[in-house]
Amino acid sequence: MFGVNVSPFLLSATIKHHIEKYREQYPAATEMLDTCLYVDDVISGADDISQALKISKVADTIMKNASMKLRKWNSNDQTLMKTWEYEGLETHPRHSENNSGVQSPKVLGIPWNVIHDCFTIDVKGLLELDTSKPVTKRIVLQSDGKIYDPVGFLSPYTIKLKCLLLELWLRKLAWDDELPPDIYATWLQWWFIHNCRTRSAKIKGPLTSQEGAEEFVLREVTFLLSVSYRTECTRDSGKRDGVGGRELL
DSSP states (O other), X not given: OTTOTTHHHHHXXXXXXXXXXXXXXXXXXXXXXXXXXXXXXXOOOOSSHHHHHHHHHHHHHHHHTTTOOOOOBOOSOXXXXXXXXHTTOOBOOOOBTTBTTSOOOEETTEEEETTTTEEEEEOGGGGGSOTTSXXXXXXXXXXHHTOOOSSOTTHHHHHHHHHHHHHHHHTTOOTTSBOOHHHHHHHHXXXXXXXXXXXXXXXXXXXXXXXXXXXXXXXXXXXXXXXXXXXXXXXXXXXXXXXXXXXXX
């Protein structure tokens, strides 16, 4: 029923009711569909090809039984993509440097480079700001709105801007009042660092178990500041050959 305010709920409830019928028979696929379905996209992953193939085929069958076909399957693994095609699953057109005509797929609106398995957050919109005019609270809010980051990958970078907005509200500045000198200096430093260093931010994709790794150690460090806090979590891996590594989660 289009245009009815309960339509989104009815769709979600119908899907949940349908997949619940398969929970005992296919617990893994049912759990994935129950927790990883965002509107009409399923966003999930697996540690290896066999696991990914099994769960995707079952999920496809479950949704097909409700006349809801899962299409445009995509992965950073070329072997899995070819296997999906062989099994009859409809895959997303492969984007590559030599095939620029194919649009890069997106996850929650964020471009996903399946070749290098990383997300790219475009922040070039900040260059459109006219810094020749007085900077106001309205401009600061526009700066924050030009960075689309629903997951919060860039929170360590954008938190300073949000703190500036908080300070502007506390000082009761109107939307078009020029920033006080101290806040303007902080905003200008934030904007200048961005324009000197980057036009986009690349975020590595989700981590999975590493081949040859014997153990993993998770380390978490929290930094408390006057107006915010920051938490860093790293994964240390140890392998049989004595070689290890550290990755930022």
